[in-house]
Amino acid sequence: MAFENQYIQQRIEKANQLKELGINPYANNSDRNTTIAKFMNVNSDIGTLEDKRDENRHYIVAGRIKLFRLMGKASFLKIEDESGLLQIYVARDNLPEGFYNTIFKKNIEVGDIIEVGGYPFVTNKGELTLHVSDLKILTKAISPLPEKFHGVTDKEIRYRQRYLDLIMNAEVRKTFHTRSRVISLTRRFFEDKGFLEVETPMMHPIAGGANAKPFVTLHNALGVERYLRIAPELYLKRLIVGGFEAVFEINRNFRNEGMDATHNPEFTSIEFYWAYKTYKDLIVITKEYFEYLFDHLELPTLLPYGDLEVDFSKFTEIPLVESLSVIGNVPEAIVNDKEKIIAYLKEKHIDVNASMNLGQLQGELFDEYVEGKLINPTFITHYPVEISPLARRNDENPELTDRFELFIAGREIANAFSELNDPVDQLERFEGQMQAKESGGDDEAHEMDEDFVIALSYGMAPTAGQGIGIDRLVMLLTNEHSIRDVLLFPAMKPQTQETKPEEEE
């Protein structure tokens, strides 16, 4: 059972005692009239006063008890609200007759949420403190909090019971404040640029827009399977066909793949599509976007990330094939020769499927020798057409695409390209992907989406589009190294319960 623990039983008993005394331990309302941060701010002058106190000021604050130091007829407590931590001084003789001994000392403890009224003063040790004359319990906590000094460090508890993590760890709260700011700023940035925020389906008849395994669900009324979306791309481009010229969507994608420090089955991205623009315009807007974020988040352009230091004033560009030799130190003579790449990789004991085409092999080389070395922001441009089924071919070299991916701290942060708007080419690319799937080489190849090809057949203006992984971006900006630390409720395996008795028949 849930509440059989002895400490919880003790606390339930205290809640019952409060009820018997006519005090509801789950109060209906609070008369709080300021936050702790405002209290600290407004009363920062108290220490300069002659008595170090001002009994004419009166504030009511509320918060959770984090520390309880009881010293006979007086106590010091620390209470915390979202804005900060405040010491309060509670003395017997300042409270109604009997309150201190029968209610306060006996039935109020660490973890409870209380409301206190009183005046500000500064203690002998120099700490701004609220001198309490009224105290009311707002919410009784019947489960005890983790230990006051070490807090909760067990990652499993922190993720499964995130509320405990948030109660105990102020820096975790700060990370999620930053995450919220990033999303809010992103929205504002694109709105200010004239983009329209749209919502496209989360349940797709065809899992398109990326190469990934989807989650499958069943729509009972229609009797059909639906896929949780792996990307919103094909719907957003349909909107460009429809005449919207700049759209964006910030939302979740779902991919039925492994979980690790940089992958969660559901993750947040922004995708935006911009008509009459090319990938070169996207490079410009991406730089502006980062500048905007750093400005508003007040981050230094020389940003530490673990052992690394990322210089956000130094965005560079380099074509993918060139990066193989220049950054990856792969011999220049082999990078455009399929057989030589296979031989080279074999020599380095890297397994490759012999049926891979040149573009895929160049992608392999890039992943192996270049990606991890891209610390400062780097736009890798001109991806091979074979690994870019939705991107426009380059005018000078049709084997390449007008595409880039942005890498920072050795990780992909964004993927962008001038969109393929030739419907016949798009159809052929889908067919090529289907072949790759059937020949067994690539079980995550892109699905055929005929309806999308038909949409393109009505004409999509030249358009550039980009996706940015918000979770990884937040990781970068908050110096976190696991995606779980920037997701409030990361995916976890269920904990095994005792076997259900009714299923034993």
Next chain:
RNA sequence: GUCUUGUUAGCUCAGCUGGUAGAGCACGUCACUUUUAAUGAUGUGGCCGUUGGUUCGAAUCCAACACAGGACACCA
């Protein structure tokens, strides 16, 4: 999916080459009206992740399983 490390009180952790459980905090009781992880005294609290095996005897050794962390593989 593979490898690897971990799982002991509400929390943070000890527990050696097997002899049947320890600390700090928290909690209970007592003292204490300016403390800073308050202090002093005293007490309660354990399916030692689960299941099996070895053994006279298992928190400890072995195996399987579950969950978690890390690394690799795949992906964003």
